[in-house]
Amino acid sequence: MSAKTACVIIIGNEILTGRTQDVNLGHIGKQMLEAGIKLAHARVIPDIPEDIVRNVQECSKAYTYVFTTGGIGPTHDDITAENVAKAFGVPLLLNPEARARLLRHYGSEDQLTEPRLRMAMIPQGAKLIDNPVSTAPGFNIGNVYVMAGVPRIMQAMLDGIVPTLAGGPPIRTRSIGCFLPESQIAPGLTKVAEEFSDLEIGSYPYFRPGGFGLSLVVRGTDTKRLDQAVAALGALIESLGGSPVLGIDETAVPEPSSQAQSQK
């Protein structure tokens, strides 16, 4: 596993009230695996100035990279940029490049209304993060990357960020399923986990109509070791009278469609 770590801060009341289902964390998690960076922590915080300042400061100290999502639009509840600036002790300034991008996007000076110009207010010294979807940029200051909350925009921003990060070898995943009860496989599973302590092995039971299933998931950077671990798990399942189902992780979530998803 890489020594580089990441932390996600999801900013927005709508996630904490259950109005909006966050899908950004899972997307960032998958991208970090690919980049060989360990997503080690995530927080969901409300649109409250002190909460943003404090959590950005805490997480910025504790992790290699911090990604925030949400709160960078034109309305009164979009307060991320000003509070990230506060967290770094720098002023929030009208960024000429961000303003130029918005001018190109909206077409004329008189379209650059005050709410739209709000989206060009960037902490001093920050670098812009491209927004190929709707122009208004995110920004990077220190080790903090400030992105939009709308999944389609966040994903496009992240695509531009990931290649610039220093990561490690990709963290690969193998999975193997069966229909044994978790408590039956537990002792053997502990032994396999000890034998492959260089890998991360998780056991995930799930309900489905008519019964239950179990997904065993192995993660690590060494594909040979991964294959060995999966073989050991397959042998364990068979030794208990089960039928291993290779490569299927029944309950894994597909990459979410970014359409019709709202999140700030």
Added chain:
Amino acid sequence: MSAKTACVIIIGNEILTGRTQDVNLGHIGKQMLEAGIKLAHARVIPDIPEDIVRNVQECSKAYTYVFTTGGIGPTHDDITAENVAKAFGVPLLLNPEARARLLRHYGSEDQLTEPRLRMAMIPQGAKLIDNPVSTAPGFNIGNVYVMAGVPRIMQAMLDGIVPTLAGGPPIRTRSIGCFLPESQIAPGLTKVAEEFSDLEIGSYPYFRPGGFGLSLVVRGTDTKRLDQAVAALGALIESLGGSPVLGIDETAVPEPSSQAQSQK
């Protein structure tokens, strides 16, 4: 708004790697609105002992109630109970009542294997949380409520917990939609938000095939004030040439089906 606050700690590598889509946070968020408790913070942490101890201690100090989900099953990666015990400085003991429940569930002493008895190991002094789905209980110690990660089980546990919490008047939600750009409505929206500073007003743009939409969401305990705020927002939308769509929050997520969801 109530002075009582809540914090959720989601425990599990599978959420941070994007394997499993958490749906518990949103469910707890909705239940807290109903209970008049402000869900003020949430964290997602990996299956690492020190992470569990530190985060439980930090959040237990900072919020009225802390809910954890995940990591209370029978396998090697289920390490929540022992580390919550550590966080409170108490030993983890075989709980006689939890053992009796498992005995009734599994039918005979010889069925109480070591992995199953692991699920009866509870921090000293903790109260059991009923699990009407699959018997193995959660527990409550101090202001921390330790629940399963599988949504169907977590929801059943929470149903038993919520009536025991001291909350406030229910926090109600109203929403109104339109198809105006967020930057056009922003100045008027700021004024309405200032006029109704006792309420929480959020603005949530979303993409949909062929265009965009905007949901305005108002939250508070005083239904009369909520109605007044929605009327003010409706008038604002009309003054800008838009058509307000009352009571519709297009992108709000429905209560998730708890079937076929895996999460520890």
